[in-house]
Amino acid sequence: MAVSGSLAAVKIIVEKTGRACLELRDAHNRTPLILATMGGHGELVNYLLSVGGQSLARQLTHLHRSTYMMALQIFYTVV
Numbered sequence: 001m002a003v004s005g006s007l008a009a010v011k012i013i014v015e016k017t018g019r020a021c022l023e024l025r026d027a028h029n030r031t032p033l034i035l036a037t038m039g040g041h042g043e044l045v046n047y048l049l050s051v052g053g054q055s056l057a058r059q060l061t062h063l064h065r066s067t068y069m070m071a072l073q074i075f076y077t078v079v
Helices: 007-017 019-023 032-038 042-052 054-059 062-074
Strands: none
Touching: 007 019, 007 042, 019 032, 019 042, 032 042
16 A cells, blocks of 8 residues: 555554554565555655664665655655
């Protein structure tokens, strides 16, 4: 759901399964936070960070960090 940017779907999944689902990875080792960041889904990134804390940002690889930081500057509200 992070790929499609569906905030409502992600909220339901987190509510039903807990924070553990935020640590899951796909076949390319990407977490929901990484997928949401790569997709430019700012509202979803903000939600994931709010429920998972800033510690989720540590999941980002060096390659994803520049995308993440650029996205924060351009699209997202820093809370």
